[in-house]
Amino acid sequence: MMVFRHSAATSGMRASDQSNSFLEVTAVGKTFSPDRKPVEAIRSVNLAVGRSEFVTLLGPSGCGKSTLLLMMAGLEVPTSGEIRIGGTRVTGPRADNGIVFQDHTLLPWKTIIDNVLLPIRILGLPTAKYRQRAEELLELVGLHEFRDKRPKQLSGGMKQRAAICRALVHDPQLLLMDEPFSALDAITRDEMNIILMDIWERYHTTVVFVTHSIREAVLLSDRVIVLGGRPATIAYELQVPFERPRSFALTETSEFNQLSGVLRSKIEQGIGRARDAHPPALARGAE
Amino acid sequence: MNEPGSLVGPQSARRSFAPKFAVALKHSRPILLPLALAGVALALWQVLTAWRRIPTVILPSPVEVVTLLLKIYPALLNHGLQTTAEIMFSFAIGALVGVALAVAVVSSQWVKEALYPNLVFFQLIPKIAMAPLFVVWFGIGSGARLAFAVFITFFPIFIAAADGLLNVDPDLVRLCRGLTASKWQIFAIIRFPYAVPAIFSGMKIGITMAVIGVIVGEFIVAQKGLGYLVLFAASQADTPLIFASIAVLCAIGLGLFGVVALAERIALKWYGA
Numbered sequence: 376m377m378v379f380r381h382s383a384a385t386s387g388m389r390a391s392d393q394s395n396s397f398l399e400v401t402a403v404g405k406t407f408s409p410d411r412k413p414v415e416a417i418r419s420v421n422l423a424v425g426r427s428e429f430v431t432l433l434g435p436s437g438c439g440k441s442t443l444l445l446m447m448a449g450l451e452v453p454t455s456g457e458i459r460i461g462g463t464r465v466t467g468p469r470a471d472n473g474i475v476f477q478d479h480t481l482l483p484w485k486t487i488i489d490n491v492l493l494p495i496r497i498l499g500l501p502t503a504k505y506r507q508r509a510e511e512l513l514e515l516v517g518l519h520e521f522r523d524k525r526p527k528q529l530s531g532g533m534k535q536r537a538a539i540c541r542a543l544v545h546d547p548q549l550l551l552m553d554e555p556f557s558a559l560d561a562i563t564r565d566e567m568n569i570i571l572m573d574i575w576e577r578y579h580t581t582v583v584f585v586t587h588s589i590r591e592a593v594l595l596s597d598r599v600i601v602l603g604g605r606p607a608t609i610a611y612e613l614q615v616p617f618e619r620p621r622s623f624a625l626t627e628t629s630e631f632n633q634l635s636g637v638l639r640s641k642i643e644q645g646i647g648r649a650r651d652a653h654p655p656a657l658a659r660g661a662e
Numbered sequence: 663m664n665e666p667g668s669l670v671g672p673q674s675a676r677r678s679f680a681p682k683f684a685v686a687l688k689h690s691r692p693i694l695l696p697l698a699l700a701g702v703a704l705a706l707w708q709v710l711t712a713w714r715r716i717p718t719v720i721l722p723s724p725v726e727v728v729t730l731l732l733k734i735y736p737a738l739l740n741h742g743l744q745t746t747a748e749i750m751f752s753f754a755i756g757a758l759v760g761v762a763l764a765v766a767v768v769s770s771q772w773v774k775e776a777l778y779p780n781l782v783f784f785q786l787i788p789k790i791a792m793a794p795l796f797v798v799w800f801g802i803g804s805g806a807r808l809a810f811a812v813f814i815t816f817f818p819i820f821i822a823a824a825d826g827l828l829n830v831d832p833d834l835v836r837l838c839r840g841l842t843a844s845k846w847q848i849f850a851i852i853r854f855p856y857a858v859p860a861i862f863s864g865m866k867i868g869i870t871m872a873v874i875g876v877i878v879g880e881f882i883v884a885q886k887g888l889g890y891l892v893l894f895a896a897s898q899a900d901t902p903l904i905f906a907s908i909a910v911l912c913a914i915g916l917g918l919f920g921v922v923a924l925a926e927r928i929a930l931k932w933y934g935a
Contacts, residue, residue, distance in 0.1 A: 448840045467842075468839055468840045468841065470841065472840060478831070480833050480837055484934045494841050497843045497847055527934060
């Protein structure tokens with residue numbers, strides 16, 4: 376344990392970035408009330424993400440990490456607290472966000488390049504000006520020769536690569552990724568992790584990444600935030616000490632596996648806490 | 663026998679026997695088989711009417727019908743053109759009204775909640791029974807026929823279009839909203855193109871409804887058209903003329919359906935489904 380605390384402190388560059396943080400989540404809570412009985416999903420989350428930082432929200436399915444991401448995207452409104460991006464309070468969607476969901480959501484009637492240019496069209500920016508950037512992104516993810524193909528002619532991994540290009544085409548300040556690789560097979564997923572690291576090395580975009588894969592979290596991130604409990608709170612924070620650029624060989628090292636082990640036990644504790652707080656038989660009576 | 667050579671021998675010999683014919687037969691089977699069955703049915707019909715000496719007024723033979731058809735085809739064409747024009751007109755208006763109403767329904771939560779269940783309920787009413795009402799409302803001119811045909815055409819198109827517009831991938835809508843897209847942008851860029859296949863499947867039902875609508879309209883009030891001709895022939899006990907009229911009507915219905923199906927194919931090719 377001490378080892379990790381120590382290494383967190385020595386990878387100081389990123390830690391110091393947080394002082395002039397780009398994304399600030401302050402005492403954010405979210406309660407859903409679809410019926411008469413409200414459900415508190417998230418309680419008082421505080422989080423600061425520095426510019427160019429890659430932060431992962433890690434936790435079991437349905438723990439509220441996607442909700443937190445949607446609030447950052449301005450697609451859900453926090454019930455309490457506030458979120459600021461670059462100093463301004465988030466009150467709705469922002470043009471300088473890029474979003475990738477689990478499903479690629481490419482338009483079947485458009486070519487790959489036109490799909491990538493969709494945000495440009497929505498934002499009313501000059502397409503001609505951004506076409507070069509779109510092609511550059513496709514080149515970077517190895518899709519350049521498929522630029523004029525339709526989505527159905529591409530494999531699942533290729534479609535998700537195109538979706539990442541689409542999220543980055545308007546040069547967003549913040550890239551929000553909601554389990555972007557969960558629907559892919561394990562081999563394609565590894566491939567996508569490498570591509571995403573390449574992209575990050577190239578553009579140094581600030582990324583908030585949601586996943587339930589511990590390996591993915593440790594491999595990609597500067598910092599991992601473990602969410603857990605009901606309502607979800609931050610159960611643990613881990614600064615990932617590994618140098619960049621990283622390669623897949625990193626996942627074979629004992630340090631990597633140690634960190635993964637720590638995260639795994641923290642997630643399990645979070646699940647345990649949730650169970651203790653709401654024993655199934657008593658859950659209703661307790662409220 | 664267990665040697666590989668002995669197995670390959672007869673197989674390759676058979677393959678070289680008539681491979682092209684076999685492949686051609688396999689590919690054309692979905693077309694040839696139903697055609698052959700229809701041909702057999704017609705032949706049986708012909709044989710039965712001749713053999714059992716069935717009176718023409720009860721069931722004319724296919725040959726009698728075709729003979730009459732060839733003899734009076736200018737008159738049939740004349741009536742057929744009137745009917746075709748009315749079908750096309752009511753289909754066009756019905757499609758326009760159906761899609762427009764679907765757009766209105768999905769554009770507002772209030773309109774959707776108020777209108778949609780009522781329209782779906784309305785779908786269950788046997789609308790043919792309402793045809794005489796249209797004569798009461800629109801008089802005995804072509805207005806009543808067209809209004810009734812539009813009325814029964816727009817329904818399936820409306821339902822299909824509304825379904826298509828509502829069933830857009832919610833993640834895609836969320837992605838666009840996340841990029842500050844307006845409601846109108848989401849409609850124009852995402853919703854409407856997404857609904858195109860659904861709209862076309864609604865239009866395929868719509869065109870057959872337009873045929874039914876116009877014919878029922880012509881039954882009730884008309885001085886011209888194939889529906890009128892069928893009724894007129896029935897009053898004269900001219901059964902071959904009834905069959906000839908129906909045959910022309912079938913050809914028109916098939917042709918119009920074919921045009922819509924072709925348009926659908928082109929649209930789906932663009933859509934890339």
